[in-house]
Amino acid sequence: MIKKLLIALTLIPMISVAQISFTSGNGNLVNASLKSGVAIGVSDMNGDGLDDIIRLNGASSLEIEYQNTNGIFTRLNYGSTSGSKWGMAIADVDRNGYNDILMGGSYNGLKVYTANSSGTNYSSNLLTYQIFVQNLNFADIDNNGTIDIFACHDNGLSKAYSNDGTGAMTENLGLINTASTIPSDNSGNYGSIWIDYDNDGDLDLYISKCRLGVSNPNDGRRVNLLFENDGNNNYSEVAVARGLVPYGQSWAAAFEDIDNDGDLDCVIVNHDITSMILENDGNGTYTDITASSGIATSLDNLGDGGIQVIMEDFDNDTFVDIFITTRNGIHKLYKNDGDNTFTELPNPFPLPYNTNRIQSAAVGDLNNDGFVDVMAGFGSGYNNPSSNNPDRLYFNSGNSTNNWTQILLEGTTSNINGIGARIEIYGAWGKQIREVRSGESYGIMNSLKTHFGLGTATAITKIVVKWPSGNVDELLAPAINQSITITEGSTLSTANPEAISKLRIYPNPTSRFITVETNNRNSNVAYSLYDVSGKLLQANQTLNVNKQIPLQSLATGIYMLQLNIDGEISMRKIIKE
Template identity: 35%
Template sequence: AAPPPPVNGFIAQAVPITGSAYCIVDMNADGLDDAVSVSSTVININYQNAGGGFTNQQHTTTPADYLPSWSLCAGDLDGNGYNDLVYAGSGLTFMLANNDGTGYTELSHPQYIFCQRSNLVDINNDGLLDAFSCHDVQPNVYYINNGNGTWTWHQGGLGDQPDGGNYGSIWIDYNNDGNLDMFIAKCRGGNSPASIDELWRNNGDGTFTNVASAANGLADFQQSWSSAWADFDNDGDMDVMIGASSFSGGGHKLMRNDGTTFTNITAGSGFDLFNGTSIEFIARDFDNDGYVDVLGGGGLMHNNGDMTFTLTTVPCSNGPTGDVNNDGFVDVQNNNTVYLNAGNENNWVKVITQGTLSNKNGIGARVEVTTPAGTQIRDIVSGDGFRYMSTLTAMFGLGTQESITSITVRWPSGLVDVVNNPDINSTITIVENGTTTGVSSVPATALSLFPSPAHNTLHITGPRDLAGSRITILDATGKTVALVPAVQGAIDVESLMPGLYMLRIEGPSGTATGKFIKE
């Protein structure tokens, strides 16, 4: 039988938007993901509030020369602590945040590009983010960040097919040598060479080599606009699901990483039976069970933990992902709707990387979380899938594990930081070669709300004394809907409308939060 979707599924919440390009990323440097949309003259940001919900603010900009009609990416290009936006259309436009994140300056580059996927990445590993764009009809292009507000244009060396066909680029370290490599999902149709996917290995000396053929099975005529990279089997290296945008060149491919080569394990994996097509495929752990799933093609392919996947129906389709209510579970935005993951009892940890010698966001860093069950990995990426930009925070599901042995960050600079025994259900900020701060949530075992869904009465149990506590109930928008005293660990919720709620307890022994569903 198919596994259920994440417990209680997703709760839809409307958010104001502008235009048709979206991303989920922290725009005001408070460690919380925000929901962003843009048009030629407006950056519309739904800032996540610390207590839940959003505050909407629209920033007016100089008209952008290029709209993000093909993709959008984000990162701190100038190192001032606030994320900038890159619009990819008929060229690249940068929207550069000022020094307090309250305004944006437009900078457009004159070169024509038939943009597809764009990424921010430190291509030459000098500690500064560079801007890369796939080119649909020519070799790929990138701008090297000179560190003084100027940029140097380059074309070639990272996808050289004369007539392009470059659609979905993603920067990951596939061979665990500490250098970021790039995979390009390509699509042109027929037997055009522009349809053959490419894997560009970083040689560590500023040059890249296409090793897709040598890597076994990555170079073929499959029609694809994006690929989902993750360590699906938790063996320490990045595997890939190359998603089909049509079946004219073959179906989906699940490729297991064997170190420097790959093995096609599609047969029997579930992807051989999955007939949903899309230009968007991304890898996330939606139920926090410790195994990364794949969203795309109209469904969620749930990772069963043995390199097989089962199609699960979810209400949300493709879009940027992040944690827009700070509960540790992956949420999805579709147009003007944010789908809040109602979650389950699984534990989690989030890691924010802050570079010093490396780029400010730590883009390109490898994050490893080790528990008694083993080690999971994430690479910090600006721009995956085809069109959208998702959170720069590394999100890990821990399943039933109740402790973390260590978190390791391998920075692009080559430095390695290790944090021992951090809290579960917390957000850990790791500064390169520096400090570590943790914002701990109450462990999952410390506060229990049941039943969920609740009808008339909600019971509360936990180690803290509820006497003298104040209980606040907030709806999915962060609005306070009830203030109630704790009465022997139970409260009346009959008057609440059906939906997802957050409950906050404040008392002499501290503050705790939890979620419940009202049916």
């Protein structure tokens, strides 16, 4: 069902500077001396719409730096996580309005750190000690509206956990069996990413495989795997048939649409052979275009050091670029030239340290200006924090010509983060696509907010969101250079936007009542209240004389408040404590 979408809009001014380059933002951090291992995250942790930074000092001590509207971060140290962690993913597993953190390491505990009802503290929930975590994902594997867990295991079969709907997780091999097609001990699972590679509307899983000391390229412990979903949550392994087995020691892969033709292309970081760029032929099969990409020699020179690959539109020109971090050698940033070729950019990051490489990184908009920034670490080996080089926040310098939009999803029937949703935007460039993911590449968490560069285009024709539930929402002609929050299944009339332009709802969260303030205090306001499943609880109620909505009778949880203000419809998420 297609509905014209309700949106909550936050206008953000566009900045302008130059091409793809970065400046240090460490002066905005409280703790500029922190040294991470491989696991770094960027996500909104307190529900204010701004990306925050999640790091592990010494690879084990959890710190969250909350972005404020003035660009300065506020630091909270949550303490030790009991051993070095190799992977991180972030999502709201219990639908309480605050994101939770999944972390794990080498047999020292796969744990979910669950946020409390105010998002100010976390409690840890141990799932197992019996895993050497490499990468982690939150994904709705069985598409029942709750967020499940997938954990790559270095030394055996990877693990999956079912969410019971409250955030409690139970190991469940029946969710997906990722045994290798070539019989093996099923070890060597490094990078994992959930994607819809064949455009059929469901999630598929790609695993990058590497087994140290194994030289046979046909050994099942190091042959990459692609698990195709038949639409009924039955998975078949099809990597060879789809052209996605490089027969190298693969560390990580990224899937984005490099040519804006509406399907997901792929970059694979390999250690013993050249890293690869593969084009989706439009039918779910892939062709290696590395040789004609313009960067084949550079990709070959990564040697055995590539760790992560991230694809984002760093210059907002409508084409995703490629960023590769390294264990040794030089990290790489490749600008997409728009014709399936790329140009390596020399020295885009100022490096004040005695080092020539970024070892780990996560990305998001960390100063709220519409350009993608980088939180970088300078560890050694694979998960050893640097002894003398602290992490560094790199702000994207931006440019004066290219526009953008950023989209954050709130699911109702689907999982609350919209993980697994496909977002399409249409305009003068044609069509761009993104997917919402939690846990990518190798060990990292990038922002849940999807980012699109618009180039010099000054309008978006429409935004289409294809939710995991099957719902399809459509927003026509949204303004550019702003962040947009889209709630699944909502509607918006735009005949009189002034009626909701200064709408305020407070306090939120609340334990007793919500006050509604509008642009015109004489406005006629009616409201309806829904739970997160979409069930109507109160219909077409009138505000009392104090403009307050009583909530005392509601159970603790998340609700959707629909307001009719002089005929204009707006919907907001509210949290009952």
